[in-house]
Amino acid sequence: MIRSFAADGLKRFASIRCFSSTPDFTKNNYNVQRGGYQSLEEDHIKYFQTLLGENRLVMDLSDLEQYNVDWFKHYRGNSKLVLKPKTTEEVSKILSYCNKNKLAVCPQGGNTGVVGGQVPVFDEIIISMALMNQIESVDEHLGVLVCQSGCILENLDNELEKKGFMMPLDLGAKGSCHIGGNVSTNAGGLRLLRYGNMHGNVLGLEAVKANGEIIDLMSSLKKDNTGFHLKHLFIGSEGTLGVVTKVAIQCAVRPKSINLAFLGLQSFPKVLKTFMQAKQDLGEILSAMEVMDSATMDFVKDKLKVESPIGEYPFYLVIETSGSNDEHDADKLHKFLETTLIKHFALNGTVATEPSKVKEMWQIRERIPDSFVKDDYVFLYDVTLPIPDYFTLVDDVRDHLGSKGKVFGFGHLGDGNLHIQVAVDKYTHEIKDFIEDYMYSRVVELKGSISAEHGIGFAKIKYLEKIKDKNALIFMRQMKRLMDPNGILNPYKLIFEQH
The missing domain is CATH 3.30.70.2190 (Alpha-Beta Plaits)
Structure with missing residues (x-):
């Protein structure tokens, strides 16, 4: 039933421009310089055909478009090849070969991200995880799910329902997003207030490093203090330190x-x-x-x-x-x-x-x-703020913008995650900078974060220095060099240095 009452008398964090047609290439829109990576050649294609078979390579230009362009049609890469592995061993061989030949790669899940982290910037080889979609087990006593990283979030939840459990994560994109992408971006969602983010729910994972080494960090134990908690390196690293291939997740009772x-x-x-x-x-x-x-x-x-x-x-x-x-x-x-x-x-x-x-x-x-996708020019910002100042930023941006656009505020109040959308009559680089230069500075003043749940990706990379401690950034770069010395994993994203 519905019972009613009435009182008497009484997310550039991620800037999203919604295009009706295919956008220009990201490298042109943002004047990005290509890293010193090798270009795809016939010998490379022959190797991947031998490894995967021709049916698991996508090279037709019309078929490539869905992998090269993000869902909001803001970012566009120019990849000439999509690979579709089915096993961790195949991912290992792909990365080992790419590392030796200095071929840049872009891991991709359901392509539902909003900061450009899941699509290439130049001609990186896309590694689609779509065929790594097997559920390996569900522990009916502990509620621990083990699955490959290409499983769609909603499919996992439907399978868990049969056992009386549910995924701790719930997103609007659950019908398309992959659990590997959720882990790699440390996704939040609607019920983080109750169930927490991926750092708190992933018990173990398996990942492949840039050189093809498989790191087995799988565990179904809630308590395991045997050294460094290395799984957390990959949660939220957006495919820049390794490709997540398998996860073990603690699921809630439905x-x-x-x-x-x-x-x-x-x-x-x-x-x-x-x-x-x-x-x-x-x-x-x-x-x-x-x-x-x-x-x-x-x-x-x-x-x-x-x-x-x-x-x-x-x-x-x-x-x-x-x-x-x-x-x-x-x-x-x-x-x-x-x-x-x-x-x-x-x-x-x-x-x-x-x-x-x-x-x-x-x-x-x-x-x-969905409503903002139907508008012509919309910027999306995804931030975290102290709850007392949650809507302060919305009011401040409205005052700053004046008649130049309309500002909309909504989000996950329980964890301080605010989404601000700004709609303008016409997109220009000038209006974009006018909005973002002010907003980034104001978030820092309010002691907030420039990214709540969407990650850094390509869109926010240049603004990390506004929010991160200098020594923390140095440590992040050192970790990247250690785990991916050739810089082949998801370049131009999160933490990037020219190679």
Whole structure:
């Protein structure tokens, strides 16, 4: 059922330009200089054909386009070859050969990233993980999933459902993204508040270094203090230190009861008070806390014809609970909502307990990115901020931008992850710099992070020095040189030096 209440009287971090046609090459748009890598030759192709067979090589120009261009059509590479291995051993042989011949490679999962980390910049050989999609085991006692890195997130969740478990990660791109990509970017998602990010859920992994060496860090143990926790080197390294080929993930028990509240609020201070009330009243069953402003809700309504179920308000909160007792959980959520109305934190709200209604209300939040794809020129920024300053940045950017564009704020309030979209009438490099130079500096002043869950990729690489300690950057470069001395792994991304 849906029960309603009313109070009486009362993500260049990642700059996204949505094109209707194929964009120009990234190297041209950003004036990038190619590294000293070898170009693909006939002998190289013959080796890969012998290794994989002709059917697992993609060389037709029309087929290559889907691998060379990112989903938002902002970045475009010029790869002439896609390889599709099925085993870790094949990945090992590919990388060993490429390293010896100084051929640059770009590992690619579902191609759903938004910072250009998954597509080539020049003619790097793309290693598609799409055929490494086998689930090896699910431990029915411990809930540990072992699978290859090319498995699609939603497929994994569907398989786990049969065993009474669920993936701890939930993303809008779950129908396309690969678990290997999720690990390599340390993905966050909608329920990080409850289940954490990939660093906390990956028990073990297998990866292949640039020289073809296979590093077996597989484990199903939650506790293992036998030396350096090397798996964490690969989580969030975006394919620059090695190619992840297999993972072991601690999965959560699938909740029997899921409820959702959709609230309308007057101001962000009221949002913060509601957030604190939810943590107190919902505690152990609180699983997600999403916020959006009225500009975002109006944009979704205009582009997708999706409306708020409670009318128009300056701010909206989507609050999810997950537990094991329908009556208990629904009662707690109803009492929480009544409290927020009595205390005048919220102006209006509705609660959904039926699965179909829960899904329907979640769609309002999950489809926000879809609405921005339908606009001509949109920049996306993905940042983390201290929660008290969560919407300070939105207000500041609006003041800075004035009539030059429209600013939209929404995101994962529970972990401080804010998404800001800026829509402009016409894309120019000048407006891009005008927005980003200010925003980057303001994030640093607010003691935030330039990347919350999308990684650094190509889009944010030049801004790392604004946020990272100098010695930390030096250490990152030293690690890159140690593990990939020829720099063949995903060049021009995250931490790059000319070779």
